[in-house]
Amino acid sequence: MSVEDAARKLGLEQRVLAALTAVTVGVDGSDVVTSGQVYDVVATGGAVRILIDPDKVPEPLQEELAQVIAPYVESLPGVERVVVKPRPRPVAQRERIPGIAHVVGVHSGKGGVGKSTVVVNLAVALAQRGLRVGLLDADVYGPSCPTLLGLSGRAEEDPEQGRIEPKVGHGVKVMSLGFLLPEGQALIWRGSLVDEGLPQLFEHVAWGELDVLLIDLPPGTSDVHIAVARYVRLAGIVTVTAPGQVSVDDVRRGMEMFADMAVPCLGLVENMSGVACRGCGHVAAVFGAGGAHELAEQTGLPLLAEIPFEPEVSELCDGGRPVVTAAPGSRTAEGIERIAAALVERLGLGARVEASA
Numbered sequence: 277m278s279v280e281d282a283a284r285k286l287g288l289e290q291r292v293l294a295a296l297t298a299v300t301v302g303v304d305g306s307d308v309v310t311s312g313q314v315y316d317v318v319a320t321g322g323a324v325r326i327l328i329d330p331d332k333v334p335e336p337l338q339e340e341l342a343q344v345i346a347p348y349v350e351s352l353p354g355v356e357r358v359v360v361k362p363r364p365r366p367v368a369q370r371e372r373i374p375g376i377a378h379v380v381g382v383h384s385g386k387g388g389v390g391k392s393t394v395v396v397n398l399a400v401a402l403a404q405r406g407l408r409v410g411l412l413d414a415d416v417y418g419p420s421c422p423t424l425l426g427l428s429g430r431a432e433e434d435p436e437q438g439r440i441e442p443k444v445g446h447g448v449k450v451m452s453l454g455f456l457l458p459e460g461q462a463l464i465w466r467g468s469l470v471d472e473g474l475p476q477l478f479e480h481v482a483w484g485e486l487d488v489l490l491i492d493l494p495p496g497t498s499d500v501h502i503a504v505a506r507y508v509r510l511a512g513i514v515t516v517t518a519p520g521q522v523s524v525d526d527v528r529r530g531m532e533m534f535a536d537m538a539v540p541c542l543g544l545v546e547n548m549s550g551v552a553c554r555g556c557g558h559v560a561a562v563f564g565a566g567g568a569h570e571l572a573e574q575t576g577l578p579l580l581a582e583i584p585f586e587p588e589v590s591e592l593c594d595g596g597r598p599v600v601t602a603a604p605g606s607r608t609a610e611g612i613e614r615i616a617a618a619l620v621e622r623l624g625l626g627a628r629v630e631a632s633a
């Protein structure tokens with residue numbers, strides 16, 4: 277792990293990594309972190325996953341290493357549970373895509389909880405802070421980002437570069453499967469099509485220089501999620517859920533899947549946290565209550581925003597007008613701005629924002 281990546285880790289992850297540098301195994305005297313035997317540490321609250329690199333620690337020795345480090349890490353303050361396992365093979369083939377500083381996935385457990393609405397508005401909010409932002413709509417089941425940004429038509433290939441030009445909406449460079457498919461047609465993405473098609477959306481698109489590329493992932497857990505995490509190292513995921521328990525349970529499964537692939541969750545967003553009355557602003561809890569709070573408490577992850585269902589948000593967004601520009605005073609826009617601020621801080625983009633002010 278690079279020094280830069282290690283420095284971006286959360287408090288507990290950093291403390292565990294630092295503690296593990298005291299563990300030396302092997303003859304050359306180097307510790308398990310510096311030698312790369314520990315590939316990554318991902319903490320979901322007090323639950324710590326230590327991923328061992330199977331290329332550095334062959335299978336017969338993995339159990340031995342686990343027996344040394346698990347009790348040691350368990351004894352550290354703030355650690356409740358330790359799982360030591362080999363990182364999946366293959367894990368992110370690409371450490372970085374040239375020109376793209378950070379890649380962040382946005383996912384949800386269930387469909388229809390407002391994930392695309394959140395990711396589109398988040399992209400616009402980040403672009404408004406002066407960042408160079410890309411948005412890859414990888415929701416193969418229903419690519420809706422173009423509509424939410426008022427974009428349509430097909431993406432064209434630049435014959436000289438041999439690359440597809442992303443469309444630009446509200447200052448965000450956008451690529452969507454919706455730009456590649458004939459209008460109204462769906463494509464069933466499975467197996468090899470996912471493995472071959474997805475890398476093209478990263479590599480064959482003329483993204484240029486980006487501070488952050490957001491990916492609108494499909495809901496649930498699928499081949500697409502695995503393919504993305506295997507292709508490029510994600511800085512993390514932002515998890516969108518509705519407050520009801522079923523949605524929260526689905527989300528937990530998705531977070532576990534990403535943690536197993538060494539991808540941390542950067543925070544939770546609760547959308548549709550009740551319905552805001554157009555007249556008095558009172559918020560009624562019609563989609564369940566408290567789920568995301570409970571999840572945040574259990575996992576120790578930050579709850580970045582709670583966004584109520586605001587009927588005018590739906591009208592504006594579905595009409596291609598992101599609320600962060602069309603209704604900046606709305607609770608949704610305020611929630612999105614909080615998520616944007618948290619992401620800027622977590623990705624270390626504060627200086628870039630200041631420089632572009």
Ligand SMILES: Nc1ncnc2c1ncn2[C@@H]1O[C@H](COP(=O)(O)OP(=O)(O)OP(=O)(O)O)[C@@H](O)[C@H]1O
Pocket residue numbers: 384386387388389390391392393394415418420494495547548583584585586587588589590591593594608
């Ligand atoms: N906070 C909100 N207030 C009002 N309407 C909202 C809000 N969030 C989302 N919506 C509306 O809910 C519908 C579903 O939202 P969206 O398409 O973003 O969900 P999704 O989780 O991305 O769905 P999918 O599963 O299709 O990917 C849209 O019509 C959207 O405008």
